[in-house]
Amino acid sequence: MDQLGEFGLGVGLYYHMIAVVGLMLAAAGAINAHTIAYFKSGEYSDQQPGIEGSMQGSAICTERTGLLDYFTIMMLFGALSLLGLHQEAEAERMDVSEQTAQDYSIIVQDPDKDATDPAEWREFFSKFGHVSYVTVALNNGDFIQTLANRRSIVNSLMLETGGEGPLFERAMNVDKPMTRKEPLPCWKALLQKVGMASDVVFWHEKLREITLQVRAMGITKYEASKVYVIYEQEEGQRKCLAALTTGLIPALLESSTKISTSRKFRSTNVLKVEEPSEPGEINWVNQHYTLLYRAIEQSSALLFTAVLVGISALIIWATSLVDPVFSAAFISISNTVLPTIIKMITAKEHHLTDSAQQSSLLMKIIMVQWMNTAFIIYIIRPRPDLLTEEYVAQISKDAFTQPILLLLDLPGKLSHYVLAPMAKSQLKMNSYFLGSGWFLAERYSNMLKTVFVALYFSAIFPAGYFIAALAMFINYWVNKYCLLRIWRTPPPMSDFITKASWPHNGLQLGTGSVTSVTPDVASLGISAGSPLYTDFYVMESHHDPWKVRTGWWMTDDQKILVTLYSITAIVMTVIIAAAYFGKEAAFSIYHLFHGAYKPVGDTQGISYSDVAQIQAYVPQVSIPTIPHPLLATDLSKLNRDHISWSGDFDHYNLCSSSDLPDIKREDRVKLFSPCVHFVSDDHRCSIFAEAPEDPLTKAKSTNFKKEVAVSTNFKKEVAVSGTTTPINTP
Secondary structure (H helix, E strand, C coil), X not given: CHXXXXXXXXXXXXXXXXXXXXXXXXXXXXXXXXXXXXXXXXXCCCCHHXXXXXXXXXXXXXXXXXXXXXXXXXXXXXHHHHHHHHHHHHHHHHHHHCCCHHHHEEEECCCCCCCCXXXXXXXXXXXXXXXXXXXXXXXXXXXXXXXXXXXXXXHHHHHHHCCCCHHHHHHHCCCCCCCCCCCCCHHHHHHHHCCCCCCHHHXXXXXXXXXXXXXXXXXXXXXXXXXXXXXXXXXXXXXXHHHHCCCHHHHHHCCCCCCCHHHCECCCECCCEECCXXXXXXXXXXXXXXXXXXXXXXXXXXXXXXXXXXXXXXXXXXXXXXXXXXXXXXXXXXXXXXXXXXXXXXXXXXXCEHHHHHHHHHHHHHXXXXXXXXXXXXXXXXXXXXXXXXXXXXXXXXXXXXXXXXXXXXXXXXXXXXXXXXXXXXXXXXXXXXXECCCHHHHHHHHHHHHHHHHHCCCCCCCHHHHHHHHHHHHHHHHHHHHHHCECCCCCCCCHHHHHHHHHHHHHHHHHHHHCCCHXXXXXXXXXXXXXXXXXXXXXXXXXXXXXXXXXXXXXXXXXXXXXXXXXXXHHHHHHHHHHHHHHHHHHHHHHHCCCCCCCCCCCCCCHHHCCCCCCCCCEECCCCCCCCEXXXXXXXXXXXXXXXXXXXXXXXXXXXXXXXXXXXXXXXXXXXXXXXXXXXXHEEEEXXXXXXXXXXXXXXXXXXXXXXXXXXCCCCCCCECCECCCCCC
């Protein structure tokens, strides 16, 4: 389990959480074992033996069972609280055990727009320690995305033509249009408008269009939007954050009393300095989008999601009036289609990091799944039919559907066994074996949905704890197999999305405690089709949700328990709201004016350059059809060992003559965010060798003194022999 953290802190914590939650649910099921046995026995109902499988052991909350359910909720409340603290400690342990670029770095959120020179930023931040890297993110996101789209079109042409030959050369000539020998059939023209049935001529026209866009955008002068600084020592980062951290409002108004004039950039700018996300999480295309723009965009997307959920609820309600079978069928379809639509909506949002985008996706998918799986069904279902055998089966079967679909990997099988053999070239066939895409947010949402359903119906279906626990362990191994065998390797993620899931954990526990005490649930029985205890179904209705609701038919012990349960549910809801929502709101307001910086763990005393395989903040953009990210910076001023992947970097670099053939190199590099490596004296060595003879004059060269920066995290054997000095270093 610890090794799974090497895929990123967020991925490691996901597997840790799913295993621990599975154990908690199994413990909750064990506590309710007596309740399940009682519901199965003839003492409760002689109709229970006629029901098969997991549907046995579900019924009303009576005086024999209510106390156990109450104890279970309290146990889960305490266990989830401890799990939250344990996860924080686990995240800190994982973070300290592996040195990453984040441990040495800071980000400037509001740089001067004309401050695009890395040397100027290095000089400013060097007062806190040696600066090893400076990356100035320009507001060139649209330009980079357009270049990446152009490269994707070129890649599609390579797949269609094999990447060589006169046809490929002809297709790459954008100054001369290509024509078809025969007119395109209507059906094929229609398919091409939706991105299907593409051919060489289709991609050639796309290449002509986007090349014109690139030429128009290549004359723009771009400005600084963010600055990433990496210190050689962790102490440098911590000193910087302790000295310069301030609130958002003082940074906007340039009026912080904490920051002296000497610590203002250019003596005027109160910088908004924070600890950044990991390099692999940065979305370099979206760095120039403002906080206000992103807030409006994400609020609109959330509102649109709520409208979709409302429409889905109306359809479920309408179909339930006609036939419950239609309603169940639509719920299954909705749970499959709506998350896909939501992923498309979230993909259009402009988040600064992948973790932020995953958290946005998590919130929307949870909204859909909780509503479809529990709330809507509970609201529209006639109370006497709430615990029919068909309904209980519907509650439990959903937990095992997703693991089966993940293992089947139907899109992957289609690519491997149908599309790949039909490929026209080796390159195109290889493109079908890149691995299936996946979202960590979707994995979290499915886990939370299973837990939510188990808690929501725990009072009437205690066996759901065991079903949910089994689902957790099955999902753990299925997800682990998919991570190592089926899915595309994800970029490393921080624990941001794990922290974002905790409010949902608290919310589902609070909701479960409230639903456990509702009198409608407390008065229902189970049978093959008719309810038990129908004499108790008629009870006084209260419209005040905070009033303790008891039935006239309850015994004194039951009324005491329901009253205790109601008070506990209210107190628990208040505690959860204060802990998960009030705390965040209070800190958000505090950070607006003061900011906050709290170091995690102790420094390790390891230099940035001494950490093996450590990354730098190298601007890049990912395209699904291309196996490696496309680099978007001048590679001559950085150490290529600090790029997050290995391969032909020059081939995957957008700052090249092949992508921008009409622009000179000195003008081309100004269009891209500069990333500069400043090597410290401790990691620099001077190599002197005998100057080689000039093959024309046979004279010794007088300008052969080379000072070569050698990173100590990559051992190099430098051979100095005679007149040659082979050195493989940037």
